Amino acid sequence: MLGGYTIGYLYYVITLFIMSGLFILYVDVKDFQKAKQKKEWKVSRFIGWFNLIIGFITLIGNWVI
């Protein structure tokens, strides 16, 4: 890279996966539950857990490797 210091972007990726997963589960899932939007509630719960699990798998994988 021409400019800027870098420490590799893996930890940023892990943080983004976990934070986005938590945000979806704590904000969006609750909003859709309140609004009684069943399909949106189901999808948001799935993608929230999906991001959270990918984040933790990457974190553990990074420790192990």
Place this chain on the structure above:
Amino acid sequence: MEPRQITVIQASAVLVSTIIGVGVLALPLFAVRAADSGGPLVTLLAVLLAFVGLALITWLGIRFPDQTIIRYSEVIIGKWLAWIGSMLIILFFAVLTSLTAREFGEVVVTSVLKETPVEVTVIVMLLLATISTRHGITTFAHIHTFYVPFLLIPVLVIVALSLKNAEAINLLPILGNEPSGMLKGTLTIAALFQGAFILTAVIPSMKHPEKAMKASVWGMVIAGGLYIIIVAATISVFGSEEIKQLLWPTLELAKATTLPANILERLDAAFLAVWVTAVFTTLFSSYFFTIYAMSHLFRLREHKLFSYFILPFVFVMAMLPTNIVQMYEIIENVGRIGLIITTGYPGLLLIVSILRKKRGNRIADKKVDQND
């Protein structure tokens, strides 16, 4: 669900602020690489080519005033073929978002925040887009309309002031010395206009979708005109051979420009402030379109649930290029391939819709976002 609220002026503003974006900095370089002093001509050809793509989308939008391309493509070519096309569109716009964010990050860490990691600048910009895209399409149009004057006026002032260093001879010959790269250059520059595809999401929310062509023409005239002016000004000030040595010629133009009476000796800081806004609006549109299209594809009534979901994926894609040189190679290649998706695919849909006599409701006085 939102009522139809977007006016023709707002639709034009969305187009202008979406098109004018991160590519402005490298635009004169792409133009002179293609045809030396014929850069403005290449840019004009690119504007015309981009307008063809935009006109196709607009025409389709007028035929199907209630639906986005994701939904009417299913009516035109069948569910499964349309699903493949829609997935390609979504993937392309996700890649476009990531490359925009990365290009922004590289410019910032190279010229302004030299000790900040590029990852941080990319994340900050993506987060800004993520938060903004959680609102509806009417808010989206309002945000664009608000920012348009802040994009146009300073750039026009900088270009006008730079002309005192201009030499008209640098623009001759108009066709360029070696016009062999003109076709490739035209495609590369036309690719900078692909954000205009956002119109397919805007038309179903317009008060008068039948007037969408007017918005397209104005959007392209303003954004395309500004691009031609920037290329012409940069070439007339530096000359084509010098521009080939510069990574971001438009930024150099701002550096070489002074306010009268030396109130400000260089305008690059002011220009970068405007450019950050321009990048935000472009990124905002491509990010919004990605999640909006996803919600339509999966028949969801809300798009906001995808806003945080795609953030890490977009970030990973943004970090894949290893350096600026590779990044610009990818941007040029992805842009040219994208023309097939943003111009070829709508062209195909339009032909099939005419042949199969498919069209949506002519009276489009319903609510939008009818996904269920």
